Amino acid sequence: MTLAPTLITLDALVPGQSGTVIHIAPCAADAGAGVDVARRLMELGFVPGETIRMLKRLPGGDPVAVKVGDSTFALRRFEASLVSVKPE
Template identity: 70%
Template sequence: MTLAPTLTTLDALKAGQTGTVITLQPNATAERDGGIDVSRRLMELGFVPGERIRMLKRGLTGGPIAVKVGQSTFALRRFEAALISIQPE
């Protein structure tokens, strides 16, 4: 019997944890940012299925997080990180 992989969202990772991007919520928009397509922007930054990520640092409750994807480091808002489904390692 094979167990299904445990998925979570990027905002739930602890500092130092790694994982692989599985999916992004489609068509998520940020009304407070003029209605930009957040999912598309995240994909353009490199948060694409199959990409390995590492949580570098978590800010205070509700604050931004620092994430490494590929050779780049990004600060994401919590709501952006919550759009990214990952499989923790």
């Protein structure tokens, strides 16, 4: 029996936790804008297989600071919720 890896979204990582990007989903609310957000995230380095680390979550949970490679980004919570990760 094999167990499927547990996937969560980037916004569910706790500060200090790392994970591997598995998938970027377009936003369901507005298909056109969601594709643009997903494309932008991929252009910034949020690509499948990339290791990411949650650095900080501001009070209220928005925005979150994440590190991808050598770069640090602030993402809105809804943007982070589009990124599926396998936590480490």
